[in-house]
Amino acid sequence: MNDNVTTLLNFLPQLWEGVQTTIILTVAGSIGAVIIALILGLTMTSPTAWLRIPARIVVEFFRGTSLLVQLFWLFYVLPLLGVDFDPMACGVAALALNYGAYSAEVVRSSIKTVAPGQWEAAIALSLSPTRRMVRVIFPQAWALMIPSLATLLIQLLKGTAVVSFITLSDLTDKTEQLRQSTGDTMFAYSISLLIYFALAWLLQEFMNFLERRATKALGRRRPNSRTDRREARRAARADAVRKDRLKSHVAAGEGTNHTKGPFPGQGGDL
Amino acid sequence: MWNWEFAAEALPILLRGFVNTLIATVVGTVIAAILGLILAVAIRGLPRWINWLVRLIVAFIRNTPLVVQLLFVYYAFSDIPGLVDVPALVIGFIVIGIHYSTYMSESYRSGIDAVPPGQFEAATALSLPPVRTFTAIVLPQALRATIPSLGNYAVAMFKDTPFLFAISVVELVTAAKEFGGSTFAYTEAFTLAGIIFLAASYPTSLLIQRLDRRLATY
Numbered sequence: 369m370n371d372n373v374t375t376l377l378n379f380l381p382q383l384w385e386g387v388q389t390t391i392i393l394t395v396a397g398s399i400g401a402v403i404i405a406l407i408l409g410l411t412m413t414s415p416t417a418w419l420r421i422p423a424r425i426v427v428e429f430f431r432g433t434s435l436l437v438q439l440f441w442l443f444y445v446l447p448l449l450g451v452d453f454d455p456m457a458c459g460v461a462a463l464a465l466n467y468g469a470y471s472a473e474v475v476r477s478s479i480k481t482v483a484p485g486q487w488e489a490a491i492a493l494s495l496s497p498t499r500r501m502v503r504v505i506f507p508q509a510w511a512l513m514i515p516s517l518a519t520l521l522i523q524l525l526k527g528t529a530v531v532s533f534i535t536l537s538d539l540t541d542k543t544e545q546l547r548q549s550t551g552d553t554m555f556a557y558s559i560s561l562l563i564y565f566a567l568a569w570l571l572q573e574f575m576n577f578l579e580r581r582a583t584k585a586l587g588r589r590r591p592n593s594r595t596d597r598r599e600a601r602r603a604a605r606a607d608a609v610r611k612d613r614l615k616s617h618v619a620a621g622e623g624t625n626h627t628k629g630p631f632p633g634q635g636g637d638l
Numbered sequence: 639m640w641n642w643e644f645a646a647e648a649l650p651i652l653l654r655g656f657v658n659t660l661i662a663t664v665v666g667t668v669i670a671a672i673l674g675l676i677l678a679v680a681i682r683g684l685p686r687w688i689n690w691l692v693r694l695i696v697a698f699i700r701n702t703p704l705v706v707q708l709l710f711v712y713y714a715f716s717d718i719p720g721l722v723d724v725p726a727l728v729i730g731f732i733v734i735g736i737h738y739s740t741y742m743s744e745s746y747r748s749g750i751d752a753v754p755p756g757q758f759e760a761a762t763a764l765s766l767p768p769v770r771t772f773t774a775i776v777l778p779q780a781l782r783a784t785i786p787s788l789g790n791y792a793v794a795m796f797k798d799t800p801f802l803f804a805i806s807v808v809e810l811v812t813a814a815k816e817f818g819g820s821t822f823a824y825t826e827a828f829t830l831a832g833i834i835f836l837a838a839s840y841p842t843s844l845l846i847q848r849l850d851r852r853l854a855t856y
Contacts, residue, residue, distance in 0.1 A: 432836040432843075436800035436811050437828060444815075444824040449639065522701060529703035533803065540706055553717050557710035561702045568701035 372555045379546055386542030387563060393459050393528040393538065394567070398521050400464025401471055405517075408468065409475025410501070423472075430469035435527055438462045443534045459531040467524040471517055478513035479505060511582040518575035522568050529564075539563060644823035645830060648814070652830055655813025662731045662799045662809065667792045669735025674742030674788075678750065679772070681743075696740045705804050708733050712805040730802040738795050742788055749784035750776060786850035793839050793846070810834060 376383075411423035430438065439462040446453060453461070482505050490500040532541040543560035547553055576590075583590050590596075677696065681689055699707070711733050715724050753776050761771040800811035808816070814831040818824035 428840060429836065432797075432840045433832040434797040434800050434811065434835050436803065437814075437832045437835060440811065440815060440824075441828045441832065444818060445828055448825055526701070526703040529705040530801065530804075532705075540703070540709070543706065544709070547713065553710065553713040557706065557713070560706055561698070561710070564702045564706065565698055 372550050372552055375550045376546070376555075376559070379542075379549065383539075383542050383546065383559075386537060386539040387567075389531075389536060389538040390525075390528050390540075390567070393456075393463065393531060393536075394521075394525045394571070396460045397463030397467065397524050397528065400460060401468040401521070401524060402517070404464055404468030405471030405475050408472035409479065412472065412476040413479050427469045427472050430465050431473075435462060435466045436530055436533070438466055439530060439534060455531070455534045455536045458534060459528070459536055463524055463527055467520055467527065470523075471520050474513050474516040474520065475509070478509040478516075481512060482508045507582070507585060511579065511586055511588070514575055514579040514582060518572055518579075521575065522571055525568055525571060526564070639825065640829075641823060641826060644821060645826040647821075648817050648823065648827050648830055651817050652810060652813050652827070652834060655808050655810045656834060658727060658802075658807060659796070659799045659809040662727065662734060662802060662807070663792065663796045665731040666734040666738065666795050666799075667788075669732065670738035670742050670791070670795070671788060673736065673739035675746050677739060677743035678746035681747075696743065699737060700740045704734065704737050704798060705801050707737060708801060708805050726802070726805045726807045730799075730805060730807050734795060734798065734802075738791055741791050745784050745787040745791070746780065749780035749782075752783050753779045782853050786846050786853060789846040789849065790843070793843050796839055796842075797835065 408423045408427055411419050412427070414420050414423075439458065442453060442458040442462055443455065446458075486504055486508065487500070490504045495504065528538060529540040531538050532544075539560060543556050546559070547556035550556055579590055580593070583593075677692070681692055684692070708730065712726065712729050715729060757775055757779065758771070761775045766775070799809055802809050803812045803815070806812070810831050811828075814827040818827040
């Protein structure tokens, strides 16, 4: 076990390199995925069939073929067609396209679930279609789509593990090296899984932060937000105190109904 | 650029790999569906700290990459000396099944939560034993809401089977890569692999959408 720790300490700089690769892929892939999702998702809500149908085909295509097929296609087939990407670009492109297609569906359905009254009000105020989308519809849809986007971006983080198949040295690849140098599968992979878990947690916290900001901008609160829970706790506590006091009043025989209201029976509002 | 001879040569090899893909998907789905239900149901009756622990483990499995889990279990098995060789495919569908059971348990849970409380109360009023309440009253209603989302996870699992490449199971994509490696006909191999995936997963998800509409009650 001590040997393992020494090996790990010596290996830390390399492990950090792997973590950096994973983080770069996740961040670049996420940004790409969100951009693709916004473009395709907005196009899919378009009233023009000429825009809607091609977008739908692209989305179904990238959703239907597996991530690994897309990655290998970009890595092995494109060079044969004369286009050369470095592995990093291939990885980012495959992740962005695959998860972007999934997210596009989220964007589309969020825009569709914004209350129809909002659309009608924006039309009644004769806002231009662009302003209607940018100032009224999208901010509300954005708050709705963040939780689902968070799930997908965590999927993307997990998806980055496959880039080790196209010669990129990410966290998964470094884990394999650590396993070989320690000869201890349990040790190496536990550390790697813990790092992935921590990264996923960070990503989730970041998305929660975005959601808080988005809902606050609308003058709302996230469902079951921390403030909501705090208020519920405070109310429960006040309730308990009140109940307690009432009980002690009753026990002391101080009467029950003249304390709070002018009418008998109005006192105990529990 | 595109050679029909290579394509014709690749197709049977790919389809042979596809058999493994299908096995992994079907067995994985069965494992995930059963384990997911156990996770969703058993958690209700347990003491709080065990409940908390199970939830932590579920979150851990959900939020870590399937590829790393596959490699972990694969090497851990090969480390144990004197163990009969477990085929990589078996390890593959077990790990995929466990991974997706954590997702499916969530759909079961929301399905069970969506059963109106009056149903539970009515079952109590009729003094049905808890097991009957569960199997005859709650589960049939909960499953109605759950099945489409289980189907979606099965499709997602199908698209995740290429990750078995990591533990050298010859499924569809691995077969395509091997064929490409030996003939350099990557274009035909990977394009066909993509088409097979699309041809299998798109109709299935359309079917699930229809099922969802048919089973929708609320």
